Amino acid sequence: MSTRSKLLSAGTAGVLTLSLLALSACSPQPGLSGSPTPTDSATPSSSGAAQSAEPAEATPFAEPSHVATGLTWDDDSPVEAGGFSTGDAAPFAEGDAPEKVAELSAKKGEFLRIAAATNDAWIGVTGPTGEGVVGVGDGGAPEEGDRLVSIDPGTGEVSELYTAANIEPQDGPRNVVGVDADDSGVVWTENGWGNTASSPLRWKLFQSSSTDPDDVQVNLLGTVEDHAKAKKAWLPPREVDTVPVLVGDEVWWNTLDVAEEGAVPVTTLLAQKADGGGKTSKVTTGITDPVAFRDGVAAGATTWELQDDIYQPLTKSVVQVGEDGSKQLLLKASKGEVSLLAAAGDWLLVEHQGELIAANPKEHTAWKVSAAEDEGTPGSGAAVCGSVATFSFEGDEPLVDSPQYFLNLESGEFNTMEAETGSTMTGSEAHCTPNGTSLAISQAGPGRTFREVLYRTTF
Numbered sequence: 001m002s003t004r005s006k007l008l009s010a011g012t013a014g015v016l017t018l019s020l021l022a023l024s025a026c027s028p029q030p031g032l033s034g035s036p037t038p039t040d041s042a043t044p045s046s047s048g049a050a051q052s053a054e055p056a057e058a059t060p061f062a063e064p065s066h067v068a069t070g071l072t073w074d075d076d077s078p079v080e081a082g083g084f085s086t087g088d089a090a091p092f093a094e095g096d097a098p099e100k101v102a103e104l105s106a107k108k109g110e111f112l113r114i115a116a117a118t119n120d121a122w123i124g125v126t127g128p129t130g131e132g133v134v135g136v137g138d139g140g141a142p143e144e145g146d147r148l149v150s151i152d153p154g155t156g157e158v159s160e161l162y163t164a165a166n167i168e169p170q171d172g173p174r175n176v177v178g179v180d181a182d183d184s185g186v187v188w189t190e191n192g193w194g195n196t197a198s199s200p201l202r203w204k205l206f207q208s209s210s211t212d213p214d215d216v217q218v219n220l221l222g223t224v225e226d227h228a229k230a231k232k233a234w235l236p237p238r239e240v241d242t243v244p245v246l247v248g249d250e251v252w253w254n255t256l257d258v259a260e261e262g263a264v265p266v267t268t269l270l271a272q273k274a275d276g277g278g279k280t281s282k283v284t285t286g287i288t289d290p291v292a293f294r295d296g297v298a299a300g301a302t303t304w305e306l307q308d309d310i311y312q313p314l315t316k317s318v319v320q321v322g323e324d325g326s327k328q329l330l331l332k333a334s335k336g337e338v339s340l341l342a343a344a345g346d347w348l349l350v351e352h353q354g355e356l357i358a359a360n361p362k363e364h365t366a367w368k369v370s371a372a373e374d375e376g377t378p379g380s381g382a383a384v385c386g387s388v389a390t391f392s393f394e395g396d397e398p399l400v401d402s403p404q405y406f407l408n409l410e411s412g413e414f415n416t417m418e419a420e421t422g423s424t425m426t427g428s429e430a431h432c433t434p435n436g437t438s439l440a441i442s443q444a445g446p447g448r449t450f451r452e453v454l455y456r457t458t459f
Contacts, residue, residue, distance in 0.1 A: 069357050069368050071338065071350075074329040079359060081366035082412060086375055086393070089405055089416035097417065104156050112158070114151065114440040115179035116186070117433045122151040122440060123186055124158070125176045145173030148188065153438055164190060164206045167220050177203065178243030180251070180292075182434070185209040187221075187244045187251045187274060203242035205253060207276060219276050227255055227270070227280070245290050245297055248323065250274055252283060252297060254290060264304050265311055269297075269321065284325045288313060293343040296322045298330060300340050315339065318350060320361075330361040341391070344384035344432065347409055349391065351378045358389050358409055367407060369414075381429060384409075386436030404430075404441060 067083035091097070106112035109129060116123040127146030148162040164174070174190040181187075189203045205221040224242075244253040251274045257266045269283040269290060290297035300315035317332040318340050331338060333352055342349040346362045356369040356378035371377065371393050381392035381404055389407045403416045431440045 067368055069355070069366060070334055070336070070352055071357065071359070072332045072334060073361065073364055077364070079331065079357070079364075079366050081357065081359075081368040083368045083370070084407075084414055085370050086372045086405065086416075089403075089414045092415050092417065096415075104151070104158065112149070113429065113442060114431050115148075115176070115188075116181040117153075117431055117438070117440070118181050118183055119433050119435050120153070122153055122431075122433075123161070123179055123181045124149045124151050125179065127176070128173075143173065146176040146190070148176065148179070148186065153433070162186065162188075162206075162208055162216055162218055164204075164218050164220070167206070167218065168204065168223075171204075174204070177241050178253075180244050180246045182246050184246075184249070184274060187246060189242045189244055189253065191241075203253075203255065205242075205244060205251070205272075207251065207274060209275060221251070221272055221276055222270075222280055224255060228257075243289070245292050246274060247271075247292065247296055252290060254288060254299075257285075265313075267302055267313075269299070282325075284321055284327065287319065287321060287327075288315065289340055290321070291340060291343045293320060293348075294346075296320060298340060298343045298348060300338070301327070318348060331359055339379070341379060341382035342384050342389075342430075344436070345386070347384050347389065349378075349382050349384060349389055354378075356382075356391055356393075358384075358407065360409070367409065367412070369405065369407065381441055383430035383432050383439060385432040385439050388436075390430055390439060390441075 067081055069079045069081050071079040073079055104112065106126060110126050111129050112124055112126045114122050115125045125146050126149050128144060145163075145165055147160065147165070150159045150161045151157070152159075171192055174192055177189045177191050179186065179188040185208050187205065187207045189205050191203060202224045204223045207219045207221050208216055210216050242253050242255055244251050246252075250271045252269055252271045254267055254269050257268050266285050267288050268285050269287055270280050271283045272278060272280045286302055287297075287299035288302045290299040298318055298320050301317045301319045302313045302315045304311040305314045306312075315337050318330045318338060320328045320330055322328070330348065331350065336353050339351040340348065341351055341356075346360050348359050348361065350357050350359065354371065354377040357366060358368075359366040367389075369378070369391075376393045378391050378393050380394050381390065383390055387408060387410045389409055390404060391407075392404050403418045406415045406417065408414075429440075429442050432438065
């Protein structure tokens with residue numbers, strides 16, 4: 001299993017540093033599959049029956065209530081969950097809190113952000129922030145675009161890895177949008193730098209089979225122009241953010257098809273051999289934001305609605321897409337939309353009506369976390385590392401102080417970690433190594449700069 005990222009625009013990022021959290025595996029607890037076996041801690045609820053046991057006196061976390069979520073499973077039964085408020089989260093017990101190990105800093109005028117990981121290395125993106133560049137904000141762009149770096153998880157050493165600047169350089173500088181990595185190599189997408197008339201957001205897909213900075217060969221797998229020409233489709237002036245996902249020996253990615261100006265858009269999931277061999281093929285249509293899950297991807301099932309003469313995407317369910325393109329319903333919203341944030345193992349993290357819901361479609365068990373007043377909605381810093389889900393909340397105001405939350409999906413232990421002094425978790429990103437033992441979290445600081453702090457922890 002690999003991890004991937006949809007990156008924030010580099011044009012608004014400040015100086016970034018990188019934070020890693022090492023998570024140890026959590027021991028399974030009984031009662032996960034729905035049997036009402038008592039445990040020393042709360043258990044998630046299965047549909048149809050509340051399941052929580054009276055916690056032991058020394059347990060430093062709250063027992064959840066049994067609540068509805070407004071979602072349904074594949075069989076139309078309601079998703080009922082063990083419910084928390086963010087105010088229920090307890091600080092880590094002494095000796096259990098993440099231990100600060102180190103900090104990494106980007107070069108002056110650049111950002112640095114982890115985007116994906118293998119078990120042996122973090123893959124990061126670095127590039128210009130746009131600060132001090134003549135014309136930026138008025139249609140200008142820096143002289144150079146983004147590039148990829150390799151980060152040693154043990155030492156934090158940063159090594160330059162890939163740049164695709166010499167491939168189709170007539171585009172000018174480009175942003176890296178999405179990255180995925182596994183032991184076979186790295187794939188990533190790039191768009192024109194910024195959102196300008198001269199460089200619209202149109203994807204190019206790149207690949208390299210080497211993760212050795214001294215032995216790098218970058219290949220161009222495809223472009224949106226090639227795809228539109230093959231489909232005889234109208235090329236819209238602005239593309240969707242296209243995020244690649246490694247599935248087996250293939251790379252999958254989504255794009256936007258529009259037959260002609262004014263037509264209803266169609267999101268298409270494409271596939272190609274990750275080594276560049278073979279032709280591009282269509283997996284399915286009507287899905288957005290794919291995330292590696294089981295033997296395929298989990299994704300939002302999206303339709304389009306005309307609002308003020310503009311088609312807007314509407315996502316009311318989450319589906320699993322198999323290697324053969326088949327779709328299996330996982331979750332459906334009875335009201336409003338649902339947004340897929342992260343997935344790993346058998347667990348999904350979604351946002352629904354301002355609440356964080358961790359759902360296990362296989363076992364029909366779930367947790368729900370509601371935000372305290374003014375804390376905002378979940379959506380940043382979301383990841384699943386083994387049996388631990390981690391996430392933060394985004395408020396309406398930028399850089400509103402929000403801690404990072406940690407929810408043990410088996411035991412229900414619910415903890416919180418404050419950001420470093422002068423920073424906030426709001427706007428953070430989180431990524432796990434495939435084995436679930438390390439987690440990277442970025443923290444926002446004053447002036448929209450970011451600091452990334454290296455931690456070690458034992459859960």
